[in-house]
Amino acid sequence: MTQAQIQLQNALTTTFLANLVFLSEYDNELYHRIDELSRMIEYGTYKEKYALEFIMEDGDFDIYDIQNDKYLYNKKPKNFNNKALSEINFDSKGSFSIIESIYVSEEKFLNNEELFKDNLYLEKGYLQKKDLDEYREILQEDFSNYKYKKLNKIEKFVFIGTLLGRHIPSILKKTNAKNFFICERNLEIFRLSLFVTDYSNLARDDRTAVFSIMDKNYEFDHKAGTFLRNAYHQNYIIKYFTTNINVSEYFDQFMDAIVSEQTEGFNYYMMLDNVAKLALSRVNKYKIIQRELVKNSNLYLKNKPILYVGAGPSLTDNLDWILKNKDKFIIVSMGASCKKLLSYGIVPDIVGTLDPQYKILNDTQFTNEVIKELKNTIILASINTDQKILDKFNQELLYLFEVIFTINNKSKVENGYSIGEILGTILINLEVKDIYLIGLDLAINQDTGETHISEYESSTKFNMENLQASVDKNTFSIRQDLIKVKGNFREEVLTTRLFNTSLNTFSLSCSTLKHDFQKIYNLSKNGAYIDGTIPLDIHDLDMSLFDYINKDEKLLQLKNDFLVISNNYITQEVINKINIEKKYLIDIKNNLLKDQKIYKNFEEFMEDYLILERKLLIPEIDTIFTTCIFSFYFRALMPYINYCLNDKKTKKEFEKVNKINITMKKQLLKIFDKYIEYLNNVS
Numbered sequence: 001m002t003q004a005q006i007q008l009q010n011a012l013t014t015t016f017l018a019n020l021v022f023l024s025e026y027d028n029e030l031y032h033r034i035d036e037l038s039r040m041i042e043y044g045t046y047k048e049k050y051a052l053e054f055i056m057e058d059g060d061f062d063i064y065d066i067q068n069d070k071y072l073y074n075k076k077p078k079n080f081n082n083k084a085l086s087e088i089n090f091d092s093k094g095s096f097s098i099i100e101s102i103y104v105s106e107e108k109f110l111n112n113e114e115l116f117k118d119n120l121y122l123e124k125g126y127l128q129k130k131d132l133d134e135y136r137e138i139l140q141e142d143f144s145n146y147k148y149k150k151l152n153k154i155e156k157f158v159f160i161g162t163l164l165g166r167h168i169p170s171i172l173k174k175t176n177a178k179n180f181f182i183c184e185r186n187l188e189i190f191r192l193s194l195f196v197t198d199y200s201n202l203a204r205d206d207r208t209a210v211f212s213i214m215d216k217n218y219e220f221d222h223k224a225g226t227f228l229r230n231a232y233h234q235n236y237i238i239k240y241f242t243t244n245i246n247v248s249e250y251f252d253q254f255m256d257a258i259v260s261e262q263t264e265g266f267n268y269y270m271m272l273d274n275v276a277k278l279a280l281s282r283v284n285k286y287k288i289i290q291r292e293l294v295k296n297s298n299l300y301l302k303n304k305p306i307l308y309v310g311a312g313p314s315l316t317d318n319l320d321w322i323l324k325n326k327d328k329f330i331i332v333s334m335g336a337s338c339k340k341l342l343s344y345g346i347v348p349d350i351v352g353t354l355d356p357q358y359k360i361l362n363d364t365q366f367t368n369e370v371i372k373e374l375k376n377t378i379i380l381a382s383i384n385t386d387q388k389i390l391d392k393f394n395q396e397l398l399y400l401f402e403v404i405f406t407i408n409n410k411s412k413v414e415n416g417y418s419i420g421e422i423l424g425t426i427l428i429n430l431e432v433k434d435i436y437l438i439g440l441d442l443a444i445n446q447d448t449g450e451t452h453i454s455e456y457e458s459s460t461k462f463n464m465e466n467l468q469a470s471v472d473k474n475t476f477s478i479r480q481d482l483i484k485v486k487g488n489f490r491e492e493v494l495t496t497r498l499f500n501t502s503l504n505t506f507s508l509s510c511s512t513l514k515h516d517f518q519k520i521y522n523l524s525k526n527g528a529y530i531d532g533t534i535p536l537d538i539h540d541l542d543m544s545l546f547d548y549i550n551k552d553e554k555l556l557q558l559k560n561d562f563l564v565i566s567n568n569y570i571t572q573e574v575i576n577k578i579n580i581e582k583k584y585l586i587d588i589k590n591n592l593l594k595d596q597k598i599y600k601n602f603e604e605f606m607e608d609y610l611i612l613e614r615k616l617l618i619p620e621i622d623t624i625f626t627t628c629i630f631s632f633y634f635r636a637l638m639p640y641i642n643y644c645l646n647d648k649k650t651k652k653e654f655e656k657v658n659k660i661n662i663t664m665k666k667q668l669l670k671i672f673d674k675y676i677e678y679l680n681n682v683s
Contacts, residue, residue, distance in 0.1 A: 008054065012195040022200040027211050034191055052164075052192045061164055061196050063189060072163060072245060084167035084241055088174060090648075092149035096158070096254065097643075098228065098235035100264045101143040103132045104640050118359045124269035128636055131667055135637065138659045139644040150648045155179065155234035158227075160250045161243030162190055165197035171241060172201060179234060180209040181227040185246045187214040217253060217485065218507035218531055224257030232635050235261070236643035252483045252497075260417070260501050261635070268632035272674055274356055275404055276625040278384045281681040282400065283408075286390075287566035289380070289401045290411040291429045297564050300557035304330050305434045305546060306427060309348065310420055311336035312441030313450050314524050319344045321538060322438065328546035329436070330554060332427065334419045335365040337439060342373045349554055350378045352423035354403070358386040366392060378558050380426065399562050401426065407624050407682070408574050414509070417498075421506035428514050430565075435520045438538075441527030442503040443495040444482070451496065462494075486529040488522050489537075495528055507531035575682065581623045582679050588615055589672040592665055598658055602645045605657045609638075629675060630668075637664075 023031035040046035051064045053071075060077040064070075073080050087094065109126040116123035136142065154175040159168060162184040180202045184190045190213045202209035210227040212220045228235055235258075242250075282288075307322065307329035309315065315337060322331075326346050333341055333348035335355070341348055351374060355361055366374075371392050379393045383400045390398065402413045403422075414429065416422035420440055427435055444451050449462035462482060483500060487493040495503065510520055510532030521536040522529070529535065592612075599605040616630040641660060645653065 012052075015198060016195045019194040019197075019199055022203070023211075026200075026203055026209070030211050030213055033187060033213070034194065037187055037191055048188065050186075050188055050192060052195055060166065063164060063192060077164070077166060080163075081167040081170065085170045085174060088154075088171050088239065088241060090151045090154060092146055092151070092237050094240055096238040096240065096258060097146065097639075098232075098238075098258050098262055098635075099143055099639050099643060100262055102264075103129050103636070104136050105142050105144075118357075120274065120357045121265065121270070124267055124273070125264070127269045128263070128267045132637065132640065134663050134667075135641060135660065138656055138663065139641070141644045143643075149237065149643075151237065152646050152648055152650075154237075154239050155231065155646075156227075156238040157181075158238060158240040158254065159183065160240055160254075161185070161245055161247040162193050162197075163243045163245065164189075165193040165199070167241070168197055168199075169201060175239070177239070178207050179227065179230050180207065181212070181224065182209060183212040183215075183220065183247075183250055185214055185250075190214070216507070216511075216531055218504040218511065220250075220253050221257055221260070221501075221504035222508060224254055225260060228257060228261045232261070233638035233642050236639040236646070252481075256483075256497055256500050256504070259497055263632055263636040265417075266632075267636060268629055268671070270356075271404065271625065271629050271632050272671060272678075275384045276629060276675060277678045277681075279402060279407060280624075280678045282383055283682060284570045286383075286398065286400045287562070288383070288408075288411075288569045289399055289426075289562070289566050290408065290569060291426070291565065292411055293565040293567065294430055297561075299430065299561045299564065301330055301561055302431050303433055304549065305436065306330045306332055306432050307436045307438060308424060308427060308440065309333040309337045309341065309438055310440035311340070312439045312443070312524065312527060313445035313448070314441050314526055315340060315439030317525075318438055318523070318538060319346075322346055325543050325546070327548055327551070328543060330549070330558070332423065334423055335361065336419075338365060338370055338374070339367075342370060347373055348377055349558060350380060352380040352419055352426070353385060353389075354382045354419035354422055356382065356384045356386060358388055361386065361389045362392075368392075376555055378555075378562060380423065397559065399566055405625055405628050407578075408569055408571070409577065409622055411569075416502065416505050416509075418502045421502045421509065424506055425509040425513065428509055428518065428520075431515065431518065433518055435518070436523055436536075436541075437520065437530070437533065438523045440522070440530075441524050442499045442506070442530070443485070443487070443493040443526065443528040444499075446490070446493055446526050451499075488524050488527045488529045488535045490526065493526060493528055499528070503528050503530065570682065577622055578624070578679050578682055580621055581626060582676055584619065584621050584623070585626065585672055585676055588612075589669060589676075592669060592672075595665075597661075599654075599661060601653055602657050605661060624679075625675065629671065633667075633671060 020031060020034065023034065037046065041048055049065070049067055051066060053062050053064050055062050055075050055077065058076055058078050060081070062075055062077050063072040065072060109129050111126060116126070154177050156179045157171070157175060157177040158181045160183060162168070162182060182202070199209070208230045210223050210230070212223040215223065305328070309322070309331060311334060319340070322341070323344050323346055330350065331346065331348045332350040332352070335351055335353040338348065338351055353361065353365070366389060375394050377397065379398045381390060381393070381398065381400055383402050402411070404413065406413050414422045414425040416425060420442065424437070424440065444462060451460045481497050482494045483497065484492045485495050485500060485503065507530050510530055514520065514532060520533040522533040523536055523538045597608070613634060617627050617634070619626060645656070
């Protein structure tokens with residue numbers, strides 16, 4: 001080699017080693033994957049598909065695709081990097097946003113008490129819109145100008161695909177953004193970029209960087225969620241640059257992550273008036289499941305095969321098989337599947353329900369006829385289930401599970417968006433050895449477009465003849481979009497964004513929570529693949545190997561199991577913690593009442609806001625619902641405020657900021673008073 005080539009190789013090696021040091025401290029899991037790939041290349045157990053080449057004519061690096069004999073930059077990497085930089089401007093072009101436009105629009109929510117009786121989510125959505133409308137009156141801006149927005153600053157940035165990442169430093173310098181999400185489908189390509197791009201710059205000077213490199217869907221979803229929660233008030237406009245090489249799926253996946261972080265379906269009024277209020281008033285009246293008690297207990301259900309029945313389209317196809325083999329399983333059903341099972345003479349042993357709305361549960365899932373059939377069935381209900389529904393069940397067999405947060409900090413809760421993944425995760429945490437999933441499709445019927453079993457009242461039917469990608473439509477909807485995911489037996493299946501959020505969450509649970517001795521078999525032929533589960537054709541199950549389970553013995557043993565794991569919930573330690581939390585909140589509230597500060601500009605207001613945010617979202621004490629309630633409030637509010645005031649055309653900033661301060665104090669004080677009152681329900 002010439003002296004120049006030696007110097008270049010030394011420089012590449014230095015950059016690579018510096019990146020490894022950075023990743024070993026910042027993202028250790030990614031560091032180990034890179035290190036393992038390097039060892040495999042060194043020992044010849046992995047044959048490289050790509051090579052790093054310096055293009056003399058262009059004066060920069062390219063990636064040579066060995067298998068396809070082509071260059072990914074077409075031997076013109078400088079053109080690519082210069083174009084990348086020119087595409088990034090201080091406007092809303094090429095961006096995502098978390099803002100839900102309906103809450104900051106002229107559109108009115110009808111204040112109809114009769115309608116609200118039937119729809120808890122609509123009622124709480126109306127209350128949130130009323131609060132946000134107060135800010136819209138001050139800021140005099142809706143979301144209709146999004147396409148033409150001119151920005152003072154760019155705060156969040158997503159790199160969709162990296163290639164060699166040579167464009168990243170110049171975009172960093174131009175934008176001076178503070179929070180980054182870096183995703184790349186190919187680990188080998190990302191490894192090559194470590195030789196020529198210093199990624200540590202993305203995490204210096206109070207910046208944050210989240211890497212998702214060749215991750216599974218649920219891992220990507222988890223990491224995208226972490227990025228969105230970092231400085232969430234900056235989620236109003238998230239700029240992106242894409243390499244357009246093997247990245248098309250990232251757009252749908254990132255939109256799914258945004259949907260998961262939005263407050264449209266579940267807001268701070270739901271958290272405050274439904275979850276916190278009901279949980280705090282019920283913990284010393286009902287039996288509450290505590291999964292930490294499972295560890296040292298010899299539960300009957302741990303060693304019995306469990307058939308977990310969902311309400312997916314495939315349930316109908318398997319009812320005869322379930323009927324034939326019902327006495328060889330403990331049958332666990334979500335509420336939506338009950339009526340169908342009972343119509344076939346199949347009485348589930350355990351039923352789980354999550355929906356807090358009375359009308360849906362009373363009219364469709366737990367009618368009086370269904371309740372009669374479930375008189376000897378264990379009921380697992382969320383702690384915020386409507387009281388009239390709880391009263392319908394056999395109280396001796398009723399057990400509640402907590403959602404979002406737990407009052408007893410020695411206990412834990414299952415994460416999820418629907419009963420499907422939450423009930424499934426409960427079974428995993430109960431350390432059930434063998435779980436068989438049936439009807440848990442998490443996908444639509446691939447022939448008819450139905451989302452659930454045909455008789456399910458809330459089933460939606462998609463037109464399968466006129467499918468269009470979200471990117472092509474230039475719109476994204478949690479309920480109206482169909483996206484492709486890996487199938488359990490098929491290569492791909494269609495599912496909704498709503499199902500996909502559940503799919504990612506349940507995949508995370510199945511992959512990370514189950515022990516080595518646990519097996520989860522997915523029997524759905526046309527459903528989505530769930531990571532951590534084993535696809536199994538129902539006809540390959542040799543039922544002669546399964547023992548008969550006596551129904552009466554089963555009920556007695558299950559009842560004993562749940563009594564064991566719902567024992568002694570409210571302790572003096574819990575009461576003490578609640579009293580400390582109350583005092584902490586009262587002190588913050590009193591300081592808010594005393595504060596009469598006038599702000600010069602938005603930047604000065606944000607300095608104080610971030611101090612208050614830290615006290616409520618990262619408190620110095622153990623709290624129950626404080627962080628969640630105020631997190632939902634700030635996540636609904638702050639992206640919109642930042643959106644309006646990060647504008648080159650902002651007028652009357654002084655007046656607007658101080659009106660915002662007054663309005664925020666008023667709304668916060670109302671939340672403080674309500675939550676403190678609910679805490680008193682326990683102590």
